[in-house]
C-alpha cells in the first residue's frame with residue numbers, strides 16, 4: 001500500500017475526510033451549461049493567495065518609516081535575491097486583481113446572478129471589491145516615492161471638502177494636516193493587518209453563501225425559465241450537472257493559467273507599465289511633480305471630481321452610485337435573468353461600462 005493511501009486511510013478513519021472530499025468535489029455537481037465566466041471566482045482566489053505570499057515576503061525587508069521606506073524598497077529591487085520579482089509580481093498583481101474583480105462583477109451583473117436568493121453573496125462580494133480598492137490605496141503609499149506621496153495627498157484631500165466634518169475626516173485619514181509618518185503608519189497597519197483580516201472573513205462569508213445557495217444556472221438556452229424566489233431555504237441542485245472535480249477544476253485551471261500568464265507577461269516584458277517616473281524618486285513634500293495621476297482604476301473617480309463645480313457634489317454623486325450598486329439586488333426584484341429579456345438593464349449596463357472607460361480615458365489625458 002502506498003504512503004499516500006496510508007495517510008488517506010489514517011485521516012479518513014478519524015475525520016471521515018473522503019466523504020467531505022467526495023461531497024465537495026466529485027459529487028458536487030455544477031450546471032451543465034456553466035461557462036468560463038464562472039471561473040473568475042477561482043482566479044481571484046488564486047491571485048489573492050499570491051498577493052498574500054508575496055506581501056509576506058516583502059515584509060521581511062520592507063521598513064515602514066518615512067526615512068527608510070523608499071530605501072528599503074530600493075534594496076529589495078536591487079540587492080535582495082529575487083526581490084525585484086517578488087515586488088513586481090505584488091505591484092502588477094494588484095492591477096490584475098482589480099481587472100479580474102471588475103470582470104467577475106460584470107459577469108454576475110450580466111447574468112443577473114446577484115438576484116434573490118443571492119443578495120448576501122452580492123453584498124459580501126461588493127464589500128470585497130471596496131476593501132480591495134482600499135488595499136490598493138493603502139499599499140500605494142508604502143514605497144514612499146513621489147508618486148506615493150502625491151497620489152495619497154490628492155486622494156485624501158477631497159475628503160476635506162465634506163461639509164462640517166471634512167477637516168476631522170481629513171486629519172483622521174492622514175493622522176495630521178499633511179501626509180507624513182503618521183499616514184504611513186496607519187496605512188501600513190491597515191494594509192498588512194487590518195484590511196487582510198476583514199478581507200479573509202468576507203471571503204469566507206462570500207464562499208459560504210455561494211456554496212450554501214448553490215451555483216446559479218446560467219440564464220441561457222431554451223430550458224431556462226424565471227422562477228419566483230423560494231419562500232423557504234432552498235439549495236439550488238443540478239442533478240444532471242457536471243462534477244466540480246475533475247471537470248470544472250480543469251476549466252478553472254485553464255483560466256487561472258491565463259491570468260498568471262498575463263501577470264508574468266507584464267512582469268517580464270513590460271515591467272514599467274505601472275511604474276511612472278515619479279515612482280523612482282523618493283517622496284519630497286516640498287516639490288509637487290507634474291502630471292500626478294491616480295492608478296487606472298481610480299481615474300473615473302478622479303475625473304468625476306474634476307467635472308463637478310465643487311468636490312463635495314462629485315463625492316456625493318460617487319457615493320450615491322456606489323450605494324445604488326450595493327443595494328441593486330434589493331431594488332431589482334424581478335426574477336427574470338435572461339439578458340435578452342432585460343433590455344433596460346442591459347442598456348444601462350453597457351452605458352455604465354462605456355462611461356467608466358470614457359471617464360478613465362478623459363482622466364488619463366486631462
Ligand code: HEM
Nearest residue numbers: 038041042044045105108113114122125126128129215216
Ligand atoms: C476577493 C474577491 C472575490 C472572490 C475570491 C470571489 C469568489 C467567488 C467564487 C469562488 C464564486 C463561485 C464561482 C463563480 O461564480 O465565480 C463567486 C460567486 C459569486 N460572486 Fe464572487 N468573489 C469575489 C468578489 C466578488 C465581487 C466583487 C462581487 C460583486 C460585486 C461578487 C459577486 C458574486 C456573486 C453574485 C456570485 C454568485 C454567482 C452564481 O452563483 O452564479 N464576488 N465568487
